[in-house]
Amino acid sequence: MSVEKSGKQPMQTKNKILIAAVSAVVIVGVALGIYFGVHSSNKDSNNKDESKTNNSNLPTTTSSALPSPSPSANPIPPGQNGTMINGTLFPYYTLTGPAPAPVGVPGMVYTMCKTPGTFSISFDDGPSAYTHDLLDLLDKENLKVTFFVNGNNEGCIYDPTVQSVLKRAFNSGHQIASHTWSHPKLTSLTVDGITTEMTRLEQAFMDVLGVVPRYMRPPYGDGTFGNGNANDQKVQGTLKNLGYVITTWDIATTDADIDDNNNPHKLTDEALMKAEQFQYTSVINAAAKGTTHMALHHDTYERTVKLMAPWSINYVKGLGYKIVPVATCLGDEDPRTWYQKIGKPAATTPTTCTK
Ligand SMILES: [Zn+2]
Numbered sequence: 001m002s003v004e005k006s007g008k009q010p011m012q013t014k015n016k017i018l019i020a021a022v023s024a025v026v027i028v029g030v031a032l033g034i035y036f037g038v039h040s041s042n043k044d045s046n047n048k049d050e051s052k053t054n055n056s057n058l059p060t061t062t063s064s065a066l067p068s069p070s071p072s073a074n075p076i077p078p079g080q081n082g083t084m085i086n087g088t089l090f091p092y093y094t095l096t097g098p099a100p101a102p103v104g105v106p107g108m109v110y111t112m113c114k115t116p117g118t119f120s121i122s123f124d125d126g127p128s129a130y131t132h133d134l135l136d137l138l139d140k141e142n143l144k145v146t147f148f149v150n151g152n153n154e155g156c157i158y159d160p161t162v163q164s165v166l167k168r169a170f171n172s173g174h175q176i177a178s179h180t181w182s183h184p185k186l187t188s189l190t191v192d193g194i195t196t197e198m199t200r201l202e203q204a205f206m207d208v209l210g211v212v213p214r215y216m217r218p219p220y221g222d223g224t225f226g227n228g229n230a231n232d233q234k235v236q237g238t239l240k241n242l243g244y245v246i247t248t249w250d251i252a253t254t255d256a257d258i259d260d261n262n263n264p265h266k267l268t269d270e271a272l273m274k275a276e277q278f279q280y281t282s283v284i285n286a287a288a289k290g291t292t293h294m295a296l297h298h299d300t301y302e303r304t305v306k307l308m309a310p311w312s313i314n315y316v317k318g319l320g321y322k323i324v325p326v327a328t329c330l331g332d333e334d335p336r337t338w339y340q341k342i343g344k345p346a347a348t349t350p351t352t353c354t355k
Helices: 008-028 030-044 131-141 160-171 191-208 233-241 269-286 302-318
Strands: 082-085 088-091 118-124 146-149 175-178 211-213 245-247 293-298 322-324 339-342
Touching (some): 131 302, 160 175, 175 191, 269 293
Antiparallel strands (some): 211 339
C-alpha cells in the first residue's frame, strides 16, 4: 500500500534510517560520526525537512543574484508567446481544454508514489539563485519534477527575477505546487492562519502563473508526522477544505540539515554527498523491490543543485525507475489535474511581498 493516511510510516522509516545511519557512520569515520551525533538531536525537533525556521545562518542568496530577463533586449519573436530569459525563449506552457477528473484526494496524505516503476523527485523552498542551473540540468536530462514553492521565504515570489525563474519552471512543464506563503509550522496556526498561508500564495500563483495548485507539502511535514503533530486534523481538514492533496516524502536527502549553509560543521563535498546519498540508498535498500518513492531536495542549496541532483537522477535512472512529478506518480498524469484553477497570469503584478 503506497498511500499513507497517517504519518506513521515516515516516522518508522525515519527511525530505521536513523539507526542505520548511526551504524554506517561508525564505518564512515569519526568526523562524520561526530556530525551525525549532532544531527540526531536535530531530528527530535522535527527539523528533518526544511531548515527555514531560522534564516539567520543562511548566506545572502538575494534575489538580485538571479538572472533577470531583459524583455527589451530580447524581444519575443513575432507569433510566439513565452518568457525570454538570457536570450532564450521559454514558450508559455498552455493548459487548455477540460481537465480529466483528478486522482489525488484532497486532505489525503501521500508519502510514496502509487504508479509502479515511478519515482518522484521534488525540490522545496525555492525558487532560489540556483534554480536556473537546476532547470538547465533537468532540460538536459529531459525530466520533469515538482517544485514546492513558497511565497516569501528564500525570496519574494513577486520579485521580478523570482517571477521569471518560476515562469520558466512552469512553462517548461514542471509541476508547481504550494509550500505555503511563509513556511510556518502549520500546527502552530489557527484554521484562519492556515487558510491565509494557502490563499495568499494562491493569489500570487494566479498573478504570476495563472494557476492555483492542487498539490501542497506542509513545511517540515508538520501535521502529518513527528513530534506529536502527526495526523493533525486541524491542518489536514483545513487543507482538505481548500482542495489540497497533501504530499510529503519517504526519502529526505537532509540537505537542509547538513549543508554548510545551515550547519556549523563544514563538510567537504565528499562527506556531504556521502551523507546525503546514504539517505537515498538506505531507504531504497531497505524497501521491497519495486517500492515507489518520493524524494525531497531543496533547490536553495548550491551543492544540492550542482552535486546531489545529478547523482540522484543518475542513481534513480540506474535502478530502472521513471522520474516524474509527484502528481504524475500518484496517477494524475495530465498536467491540467495538477491545478485547481487554470486561468491567465495578471497583466501586472506587485513587485514586492510587502502588503
Ligand atoms: Zn520547506
